[in-house]
Amino acid sequence: MTKPFISLCPEITRADAFHLMDWLEDEQVTRYLSDSRHVSRFIEQVVGRVQLPILTHLFNQGGRFFMACDRHDVPVGFVRLVKNEADCEMVLVIGDRDNWGRKLGASAIREGMKLAFLEMRAERLIAKIHADNARSLKAFERCGFLIQSDTPALKSLAMHSERYLRLLREGTADEATGIHITEIDQARLRHLLALAHPSAVFELEHEVERATVVEPHQVPQDVVTMNSRAVVRLDGEAVEVALVYPEEADDSAGKFSVCSDVGTAILGYKEGDAFDWRMTHRTRHVQIEKVLYQPEAAGHFHL
Incomplete structure (x- = not known):
């Protein structure tokens, strides 16, 4: 259903x-x-x-x-x-x-x-x-x-x-699919949120607050963490996306800020997850098709 x-x-x-x-x-x-x-x-x-x-x-x-x-x-x-x-x-x-x-x-x-x-x-x-x-x-x-x-x-x-x-x-005030973020990502994202204007990043704050927080060594390898690369389907169209912090964003190169519509949407989801997400001017269907690279899975815990 x-x-x-x-x-x-x-x-x-x-x-x-x-x-x-x-x-x-x-x-x-x-x-x-x-x-x-x-x-x-x-x-x-x-x-x-x-x-x-x-x-x-x-x-x-x-x-x-x-x-x-x-x-x-x-x-x-x-x-x-x-x-x-x-x-x-x-x-x-x-x-x-x-x-x-x-x-x-x-x-x-x-x-x-x-x-x-x-x-x-x-x-x-x-x-x-x-x-x-x-x-x-x-x-x-x-x-x-x-x-x-x-x-x-x-x-x-x-x-x-x-x-x-x-x-x-x-998890009792939200019926969305559960998401995971690492302790390091949570700390960095909360620092980012503290510096931003609330109206610009309230969707991101919501995701950070509702996420299940895990140690970097324990995050499942198919989860989209910060600095991960993944193939994402937006309304059925496959797009390769890198999830990055705002200073590294370059949409033309497929590097999407975690503060952007797409970036906030995919944070913490795993391969196979599919959901609807309101983006600028319209709702889009999002599916995480494949995580191509995850820093934690590669042992790159400094990223």
Whole structure:
């Protein structure tokens, strides 16, 4: 069975606005949304007033707005993140009812947590959910949220950053295939992350935090570690890739920075692993076909 997959796309197009209007006209979708009429009117005004193909800046007023897209980049819902000092509130809607019950909500929540904690640097993420909205309550609880307050009308659930990182490291806050990195790579990558702007490398930070860390002598020989070379299939096209640190990157020579889309995607995966990964402007299917060279397997532990 194919694992649920959602990517959160920050660019909001005019076509996306029409999707949103359709969803917000569905009473089953808006049943538990307290401000659905306000949002619907706002979108209608935007579409009628602004004749632009890209509407991102209008939707990001007062918060961050994302279209929740499936592995084919088809919008199935939306996520809104509103940060207020150390707290961030998440609103999640799977608007396409054909996708209800497929655990896409939980996948969207995990992507929202990644953004809230690793890019936006929130200390606490909150979700306020109608007490009768059993589907949403179950999805947030499955992702590790805990109930903070409970009234007959509304339940408030929260996740703290410390708990998120602990669950991520334990593998309970993420359903992606497990990856491995060496202790040396982890130390070097954390140093790199400390020097970088969080918004530029939050995906890499997520991978470093969730990885199983092993001693260099114990890493399996078919794992893509730093300075490895591998044959990778991107949407079926075979490409030879060397995974390097930013200062050594040269895309024309097949040397991809670990901070790049491709570099972050393949870090820690092993031969035979196949997965979907959101890259710039689209989702791509990635398969690790063959590890041609791994420093640890060759005894080159200084690399």
